[in-house]
Amino acid sequence: MHGARLGVLCGIVLAALAALSGRAGAEELTISAAISLQKPLESVRPALEKAAGLPVALNFGASGALAAQITRGAPVDLFISADGATMDRLDSQALLLTDSRANLASNSLVLIVPARGPGSITTFADLGTPACQRVAIGDPAVVPAGQYARQTLGFLGLYDGLHAGNKLVTAENVAQVLTYVARGEVDAGIVYATDARNSDAVRRVAAAPAGSHDPIVYVMAIPKGAPHGAAARAARGALLAPDAQSVLASFGFTRVDAGAATTAATTPADQAPRAGGALLKPWLLSGQIAGLATLIAVLLGVPLAWMLSRRRFPGQFLLETALLLPLVLPPTVIGFGLLYVLGQNGLAGHVAGISLLFTRTGATIACTAIIFPLIVIPCRAAFASIASSLLEDAQLLGATRLQLLIYVAIPLAARGILCGILLGFARALGEFGATIMIVGTNENVRTLPIQIYSDAALTGDIGRAAPAVLALAVTSAIIALILTRLRVLSSN
Numbered sequence: 001m002h003g004a005r006l007g008v009l010c011g012i013v014l015a016a017l018a019a020l021s022g023r024a025g026a027e028e029l030t031i032s033a034a035i036s037l038q039k040p041l042e043s044v045r046p047a048l049e050k051a052a053g054l055p056v057a058l059n060f061g062a063s064g065a066l067a068a069q070i071t072r073g074a075p076v077d078l079f080i081s082a083d084g085a086t087m088d089r090l091d092s093q094a095l096l097l098t099d100s101r102a103n104l105a106s107n108s109l110v111l112i113v114p115a116r117g118p119g120s121i122t123t124f125a126d127l128g129t130p131a132c133q134r135v136a137i138g139d140p141a142v143v144p145a146g147q148y149a150r151q152t153l154g155f156l157g158l159y160d161g162l163h164a165g166n167k168l169v170t171a172e173n174v175a176q177v178l179t180y181v182a183r184g185e186v187d188a189g190i191v192y193a194t195d196a197r198n199s200d201a202v203r204r205v206a207a208a209p210a211g212s213h214d215p216i217v218y219v220m221a222i223p224k225g226a227p228h229g230a231a232a233r234a235a236r237g238a239l240l241a242p243d244a245q246s247v248l249a250s251f252g253f254t255r256v257d258a259g260a261a262t263t264a265a266t267t268p269a270d271q272a273p274r275a276g277g278a279l280l281k282p283w284l285l286s287g288q289i290a291g292l293a294t295l296i297a298v299l300l301g302v303p304l305a306w307m308l309s310r311r312r313f314p315g316q317f318l319l320e321t322a323l324l325l326p327l328v329l330p331p332t333v334i335g336f337g338l339l340y341v342l343g344q345n346g347l348a349g350h351v352a353g354i355s356l357l358f359t360r361t362g363a364t365i366a367c368t369a370i371i372f373p374l375i376v377i378p379c380r381a382a383f384a385s386i387a388s389s390l391l392e393d394a395q396l397l398g399a400t401r402l403q404l405l406i407y408v409a410i411p412l413a414a415r416g417i418l419c420g421i422l423l424g425f426a427r428a429l430g431e432f433g434a435t436i437m438i439v440g441t442n443e444n445v446r447t448l449p450i451q452i453y454s455d456a457a458l459t460g461d462i463g464r465a466a467p468a469v470l471a472l473a474v475t476s477a478i479i480a481l482i483l484t485r486l487r488v489l490s491s492n
Contacts, residue, residue: 028057029231030075034082034218035060035173036107036145036192040251041080044244051238052231062173064142068460070095070223077232080104080220082192083144087219097229100222104239105253107216108193109148109208114184115201121188122205127167128158134358135162136180136189139170139441142458144216145177146170149190151213169358169442172458176440178202184344185357192216194252217256279451279467286448289360290428293367297375297424302417305379306405323373334369335437338362342438358442366434371424378423382416383409415486426479430472448472 029052033041038060041048048056059066063081067090070076079096081087090096113121120131127135137153138146153159162168171177174191181189182201189202196204220239222232238244245255308320326334340346342362344355356362386409394408410417432449439445441454448468455465 027055029054029077029228029235030057030059031078031080031235032059032061032066032069032074032076033080034063034066034144035175036082036195037080037218038175039198040248040253043251044239044247047241047244048235048238051234052228053234054228054231056235062138062143062458064144064460065172065458068142068458071460072462075225075227076223077226077228078220078222078235080218081144082107082216082218083147083214084217084219085147086144087221090221090223095224096221097224097226100220100233100236102220102236102240103256104218104220105245105248106218106256107253109145109152109190109213109216110193110196110204111188111190111206111208112178112181112196112202112204113188114181115203117184117187117203124152124156124158124206124208127153127188128161132167132187134167134169134186134188136169136171136177136186138174138177139172139443139454139458141454143171143173145174145190145192148208148213148216152190152208155209155212166444169440172441180440185355197252218253279471282446282448282451282468283471285360285446286429289364289367289447290425290431293364293371293428294375294421294425296364296368297372298417298421301372301375301420302379302410303405305376306383306409308376309380309383323376326370327373331370331431331433331435332437335366335434338366338369338434338438356438358439358445360445362438363435363445363447366438367428367431370431370434371427374423374427375420378416378420379413382413382419385416386412415489419483419486422479422483426476429475 029048031041031048038058041058041060045056045058059076063083063086066076066079067081067086070079070090071093079087079090087096087101091098091101111121111124111127113119120126126132137149138144140146140150150159153162169180169186171180174195177189177191178195178199180186181191182199188205190208193204193207196202220236222229222236226232249255308316339357342348342356342365344357348354348356356365390412391404391408394404399408430449431447432453435447436450436453439447439450441450441458446454448471452465452468452472455461455468
């Protein structure tokens with residue numbers, strides 16, 4: 001009887017989700033476009049909706065990541081890439097309507113610095129001097145702007161030195177590069193001229209030399225199986241119309257022959273380091289960060305748990321509430337808050353004159369903040385379960401508070417403390433949301449979860465992500481088995 005009711009309930013939920021999904025897909029024309037087109041496409045959205053006869057849903061991101069979504073069957077009606085190579089890869093997989101491909105506009109590449117920066121970087125050559133400690137570019141594996149930037153740096157003989165010196169900070173998309181520069185977290189960045197033009201927080205200091213990179217041409221096409229093929233063609237035509245082209249020009253884009261042959265940027269496999277890389281490096285890095293974060297959380301959390309279990313003091317309610325926040329807030333919110341603590345313009349910058357973003361130290365602090373309650377709560381429960389008579393006897397024998405904690409309380413609460421340590425380590429090992437806010441997809445601080453995200457979500461290489469997924473799953477399963485065994489032993 002109960003099984004039948006559960007089956008009916010599950011059926012109702014699945015039917016509701018299917019109906020919602022189908023209704024949403026039927027009512028909108030989905031356009032996936034390179035994020036550097038966000039402002040002009042939002043400006044021409046009314047014209048696109050008028051031409052298509054449907055509401056337009058705009059989906060922005062790195063061209064490679066958007067292409068990966070299409071490869072995996074995302075219901076996209078029109079795709080606009082910031083390069084020809086990404087479109088070529090989809091075309092080679094027979095995923096596009098061949099007669100729908102057209103060039104939309106062109107762009108150029110520039111070097112930018114923070115608007116209120118010291119002014120020590122004025123040319124590309126300055127990137128190789130001590131004046132530049134960090135330069136941001138899009139991840140060449142998935143971001144066309146990153147591929148063009150890598151080409152330019154290679155052309156100027158700068159790339160190898162910047163890469164070997166760990167000065168390159170890679171970002172998910174060109175908008176993130178712009179954000180890093182605007183916040184002053186990096187000394188310089190390489191972005192499209194249109195992005196630099198539309199931000200008051202950065203200053204353009206140099207343009208990429210002619211011939212240093214492939215032509216930057218935005219290409220659009222309709223994927224095969226587009227839910228609204230006819231409407232997509234109408235929207236494509238509207239984008240090529242004079243009115244839309246004028247809007248693009250007002251944002252700094254240059255008109256290009258819609259049917260001209262596109263010279264594709266060098267593909268990631270040919271030129272850029274692959275996002276996947278060896279599994280060992282991100283695995284070891286994740287273990288190191290998780291281990292150190294767990295150690296810090298234990299050293300701080302165990303004494304706090306002991307104090308909370310034995311005393312009542314003013315403000316305890318607020319402290320306990322704050323301890324629960326990492327459990328109820330999305331990790332990205334925690335990471336967002338840490339940006340203003342660890343960044344150049346935050347507490348770390350104002351007090352010590354440093355920035356901990358894009359560093360292992362920053363990643364460790366993010367993990368520590370996330371796992372701290374997982375250490376404190378089990379430890380507090382374990383301490384609270386100790387019989388008061390045992391503690392009183394130790395005090396009568398002359399034990400100090402510190403001796404009482406180290407020699408009596410911790411041994412008696414060992415299983416509870418071990419549970420907290422295992423929970424904290426497992427959570428730190430799989431931490432993603434707060435960490436990526438602090439280190440981005442920077443290859444020098446790419447933990448295993450970020451590696452999985454980079455491979456599966458950005459490049460669409462599911463096979464490359466699978467070993468990392470398996471490694472985390474097996475590790476988590478082993479820790480879960482140990483925790484279950486400890487619970488059984490405690491109950492007995």
